[in-house]
Amino acid sequence: MPRVSVLTWITGTSLLAWAWLLLCQGFFWRTDVRLPERAEPQAWPAVAVVVPARDEAEVLPVSLPSVLAQAYPGRAEVFLVDDGSTDGTGDVARALAAAHGGLPLTVTSPGAPPPGWTGKLWAVRHGIALAGERMNAEFLLLTDADIAHGPESLRELVAAAGGLDLVSQMARLRVVTGWERLIVPAFVYFFAQLYPFRWISGGGRTAAAAGGCVLVRRTAVERAGVPEAIRHAVIDDVALARAVKSGGGRIWLGLADRVDSVRPYPGLAELWRMVSRSAYAQLRHNPLLLTATVVGLGLVYLVPPVAAVGGAIAGAGWVCGLGAAAWAVMTGTYVPMLRYYGQPLWLAPLLPFTAALYLLMTVDSAVQHYRGRGAAWKGRTYTRPDASA
Known part of the structure; x- marks a missing residue:
């Protein structure tokens, strides 16, 4: 029972995170922010x-x-x-x-x-x-x-x-x-x-x-x-x-x-390089930010499907229900982006799998950085600003 209680709290926290993202993160999931229409200038600038x-x-x-x-x-x-x-x-x-x-x-x-x-x-x-x-x-x-x-x-x-x-x-x-x-x-x-x-x-x-x-x-x-x-x-x-x-x-x-x-x-290799070459730079090459990002991605994107499926198998109703609700909110927020790209909506429930790939790309970005191969692009490798000559 204590184990189920802890899982319930973790899954509930994930659902609360999704409620906050849905309503309080600038409605990021909407795709209606397009070029504003204004009157054309009388004289067109160079x-x-x-x-x-x-x-x-x-x-x-x-x-x-x-x-x-x-x-x-x-x-x-x-x-x-x-x-x-x-x-x-x-x-x-x-x-x-x-x-x-x-x-x-x-x-x-x-x-x-x-x-x-x-x-x-x-x-x-x-x-x-x-x-x-x-x-x-x-x-x-x-x-x-x-x-x-x-x-x-x-x-x-x-x-x-x-x-x-x-x-x-x-x-x-x-x-x-x-x-x-x-x-x-x-x-x-x-x-x-x-x-x-x-x-x-x-x-x-x-x-x-x-x-x-x-x-x-x-x-x-x-x-x-x-x-x-x-x-x-x-x-x-x-x-x-x-x-x-x-x-x-x-x-x-x-x-x-x-x-x-x-x-x-x-292919996956090209996409992996596109993301991993700058992911750790986005985190300012900070190990603490990397750790927080990995934990955050896991809590927000991976916990819901694991809780929904695992809770259903184990007969943990609360865990299953909270996980399914968080997964449903996640899926719903991804639908507008798939429509913008003209993609089938059955891809929306697979967002946790994609998020797991991004988590691994981010970790790989940090690993490559500490190996001296971070932020590599077309034959050039860039170090942190404070490490530059």
């Missing part, structure tokens, strides 16, 4: 589109033409920064511009990043500086090389900016293979749980952006001192949003309708 690219020759033929083809009424130019690619990324970009036309394209390379800089932010710095020399842009669109934009994307972003300093859209990631269906929608679901979109645009401290599509005012960038102020950040999009908001800027983040990532993650 925009510099900065695209950092490292070994992206495979995806550029799908993504870059969509950027060059933007139907933008004002002046816009594209600056693709080749970050030490070895696959001919720069040549592919020039050939695509020659074949497709569209917005003016400049391809440049900053050389290897100095100590203390991540490669992407060093490339972004170089792109922003070059854009400043070529044009007096009011806005910067920071977009990744694997992001494809609808033809009205830039126009809609600028129109939505209004009185905002930063507008970011979470690109719709590719969902084709079985592993992508299982893991990708959950990736966005967990991100929204950590950074509820409704809180980001509010007056609180919550700040985040999605690095694939960030429109930011040049004055806000200068006021926040970025990218220099965040030069070591592995999770650069969140760091950028925090810097802009800390500097008094107004920011917004929501889900995209016409901005898509074309990068494939066909």
